[in-house]
Amino acid sequence: MKCYHDHGPNQDRGMRELTWSFFVTLAYFVIEVVGGFLTGSLALLADAGHMLTDVAAIALALFAVLMAHRPATPKKTFGYHRVEILVALFNGIFLWVLVGFIFYHAYYRFFDPPPVKSLPMFIVALGGLAANGLNVFLLARSRHKSLNVKGAFLHAFSDALGSIGACVAGLIMILTEMYFVDALASFLIGFLILYSSWGLIRDSIHILMEGTPFHIDLEEICKALRGIEGVRDCHDIHVWTLTSGMESLSGHLIIEGSHSRQAILEEAHDILERQFNIHHMTLQLEEEDLKKEGADSGP
Ligand SMILES: [Zn+2]
Ligand SMILES: [Zn+2]
Numbered sequence: 001m002k003c004y005h006d007h008g009p010n011q012d013r014g015m016r017e018l019t020w021s022f023f024v025t026l027a028y029f030v031i032e033v034v035g036g037f038l039t040g041s042l043a044l045l046a047d048a049g050h051m052l053t054d055v056a057a058i059a060l061a062l063f064a065v066l067m068a069h070r071p072a073t074p075k076k077t078f079g080y081h082r083v084e085i086l087v088a089l090f091n092g093i094f095l096w097v098l099v100g101f102i103f104y105h106a107y108y109r110f111f112d113p114p115p116v117k118s119l120p121m122f123i124v125a126l127g128g129l130a131a132n133g134l135n136v137f138l139l140a141r142s143r144h145k146s147l148n149v150k151g152a153f154l155h156a157f158s159d160a161l162g163s164i165g166a167c168v169a170g171l172i173m174i175l176t177e178m179y180f181v182d183a184l185a186s187f188l189i190g191f192l193i194l195y196s197s198w199g200l201i202r203d204s205i206h207i208l209m210e211g212t213p214f215h216i217d218l219e220e221i222c223k224a225l226r227g228i229e230g231v232r233d234c235h236d237i238h239v240w241t242l243t244s245g246m247e248s249l250s251g252h253l254i255i256e257g258s259h260s261r262q263a264i265l266e267e268a269h270d271i272l273e274r275q276f277n278i279h280h281m282t283l284q285l286e287e288e289d290l291k292k293e294g295a296d297s298g299p
């Protein structure tokens with residue numbers, strides 16, 4: 001018998017949606033870069049920069065999905081599930097660097113705005129809106145499948161808002177020739193990027209810190225375990241996320257010596273699977289609280 005094993009089923013983690021959204025985004029990135037340089041619009045270039053990180057993000061997410069399917073090995077007993085989380089964090093940080101560049105250039109352009117070829121800029125921005133709208137549509141249905149698909153969806157959504165901003169800016173510049181509006185739209189796009197990447201960074205750091213998953217209540221788990229016949233108490237309960245949707249638990253149960261340990265374990269296993277959707281657990285059964293366990297053993 002192997003002493004390592006696969007953790008959880010190989011779920012469909014949004015491969016197909018990610019592939020489609022990869023090609024849509026890549027195509028529109030090229031169009032926006034060319035359009036941005038030809039029209040002299042920072043808003044288009046900012047949008048294109050964002051598109052590039054989206055292309056990279058989706059490529060990395062696809063890579064993560066592939067890696068997550070690689071089986072566990074004796075050296076990496078959890079397999080490669082965490083690659084997905086690392087990728088999500090890397091994406092988020094890269095986006096913040098990009099926003100720094102956008103803000104820097106938008107600031108100077110706001111006070112000294114160069115002219116923008118407004119009509120072609122408007123047309124390219126309109127196409128960007130269509131591409132992002134398509135992305136939102138593609139990813140909306142499967143955004144709950146994993147953190148990366150959720151991240152890609154939030155991206156596409158904020159990109160769509162950014163494209164609306166760019167369209168409005170183009171329209172205003174066509175009508176009034178007030179070119180500082182291009183810088184304003186760039187600021188808007190920058191803030192949207194910050195907003196959409198914040199949740200991604202927060203969630204992935206929480207998982208890397210082995211934080212208790214947001215939807216899990218440790219008190220509830222303890223209460224359910226104490227309800228098992230023969231269980232007096234529980235302590236040192238840890239629940240953490242391996243990768244989005246895959247939780248692990250470890251904990252100690254204090255039991256009556258007269259009860260079958262096997263029966264208690266089986267019932268605890270059942271409760272954790274059915275009620276809390278936790279499929280990987282390690283439980284330690286104690287008849288007395290171990291003297292050696294210090295105050296640092298946690299909840
Ligand atoms: Zn295991
Ligand atoms: Zn984006």
Ligand SMILES: [Zn+2]
Pocket residue numbers: 235236252253286289290293
């Ligand atoms: Zn204990």
